[in-house]
Amino acid sequence: MNIDEELLNFIFDSFEECIVVVDENGIVTMMSNGYKEFLGCINPEGKHVTEVIPNTKLHIVAKTGLKEFGEIQEVNNHRIISIRVPIVLDGKLKGAIGKIMFKDLNNFKILSSKITNLEKELQYYKNELDSEKKAKYTFNSLMGKSIKFQEVVNFAQRAAKGDSSILITGESGTGKELLAQAIHNGSKRALKPFVKVNCAAIPAELFESEMFGYEEGAFTGAKKSGLKGKFEIANGGTILLDEIGDMPLSMQVKLLRVLQEREIMRVGGNEVININVRVIAATNKSLQELIEQEKFREDLYYRLNVIHLKLPSLRERAEDIELLADSLRVKLCNKYGIYSEGVSKEALEYLKNYDWPGNIRQLENVIERSINLLDTELLILPKHLPDKIVETKGKKHNIDNSDLKEAVDEMEKEIIVSILEKTKGNKNQTAKILGISRAGLYKKIKRLGLE
Incomplete structure (x- = not known):
């Protein structure tokens, strides 16, 4: 054995590969120790490969020169x-090399399954990352034929x-984010990013780094490469500032400056970055009331409230x-893979008569509950609806034993209590919903004994 053969054997054995080499006649010239152990053959060299390896075609490859994989x-x-x-040297066939890729087909199947699962997991995370920067709803997704809704759309x-x-x-659950996505997809920015920011969820100390990004070494724990902020990610597209009414005043000052200058600077950086972002803000609170309470900046309100859409x-x-x-x-x-043919007329009447303080989000919750209660029924029936919805329609005002004024007072009392519950006791909002002054509401509360 020459030095080249010794070196090859050392390499094969070091990596525990199962490799065999034959000459043009199919005679084994080299075989790794790993292959010898697998075959249980100590001295295969000098023998025809068919005597050593069952069902082999290596000698055929050595004759035809056709690779098999x-x-x-x-x-x-x-x-x-x-x-x-x-093995082809100087244009002539000199033999062939065989290598076991998998010693057992089951090992290949296991590895293949693992790779497939990893690919699926990778695709899932890619989709998740993409979905964070994309708007999936369009104006065709907005359903409704009522005049008020169509005017907004x-x-x-x-x-x-x-x-x-x-x-x-x-109000909460009316579809503000859905409308914001539809606006983005209906704009010239549709192919650019759509980034949603929950203003109420960002701690004040992280606001600047989250919104404007940071440079390497800006603070302890900062990534070496730095990080883009939400505005930089949304550049060219749209940023939705959700729950804007819950943003602390300290953050509002920083946000206002960015909206005015249309430029940002990363935390720890000294380079000004110009941004081209359309801003959509959303809230279920009255910003004008927050301004009166000195909880929201008036100048920021006017910067955001160029076009006002009230759902x-x-x-x-x-x-x-x-x-x-x-x-x-x-x-x-x-x-959920459940079969249902619709909502019965009786159940629909109950749905139409309910007040829906949680709006469409609450309606979705009720429908989801109902379809999960279906047994042999194909329609959603009143018995599948929550008790509070069924009881609302069942309320009757009996005036047989009382005069009209008492009946009207009782009805008025129920309406005020219902709206106060919905507004969590907010008298200003309650008065606006009822279409009366705050002083008028206090008079009714006192007269009806609701204090």
Whole structure:
């Protein structure tokens, strides 16, 4: 054996590879120790490969010069996967090399399964990252035929074509984020990022780094490469400042400066970064009341409130409940693999008569609950609805034993109590919903004994 053969054997054995080399006649010239152990053959050199390796085709490859990759072969009760490569020197066939890629087909299947799962996991995280910067809803996703709702949608479609800041207000669960996504997708920025920021969820001490990014070494624990902020990520696209009414005053000052100058500077940096971002803000609070309470900056309000879109509550668009309920039913049935043919007329009447303090989000919750209670029924029935919804429709005001004034007072009392509960005792909001002054509300509360 010459030095080259010794070196090759050392390499093969060091990596515990199962490798065999044959000459042009199929005679074994070299075999790694790992292959010898696998075959249980001590001295294979000098023998024809067919005498050493069952079901081999290596001698054929040495004659034809055709490479074989991923071939399944039975060897010693193992289904192995091998590769066979011809040796060509100076244009002439000099033999072939065989290598076991997998000693057992099951090992290959296990590895293949692991790779497939890793690919799926990688794709999942890619999709999650992409979804954070994309808007999936369009104006076609907005369902409703009521006049109030259509007026808002039509106005939003016109506003989408421009670049002015937009303020979306409305009660919790009315679909403010959905409308913001539709505006983005209906704009010239549709192919650029859509970034949502929950202003109430960012701690004050992290606000600057989250919104404007930071440079390497800006603070303890900062990434070596630094990090882009939300505005930088959204550059060229749209940023949704959700829950803007819950942003602390200290943060509002910093945000106002960015909106005015349209430029940012990373924490720990000294380079000014110009940004081209459309700002959409959303809140379920009255910013004007917060201004009066000195909890929101008036100059920031005017910077955000260039175009104001107020989404109506679900009780203001009761004619849309049937359409929304059925659409939600189809979506949820597909999600959970449940078959249902619709909502019964009786159940629909209960839904239409309910006040819906949680709006569309609450309606979705009720529909999801109902389809999970379906047994043999194909329709959502009143018995599948929560008690509070069924009881609301069942309320009757009996005036047989009382005069009209008492009945009216009782009804008025129920309405005021209901709205106070919904506004969490906020007298200003309650008065606005009722269409009366705050002083008028206090008089009614006193007269009806609701103090």
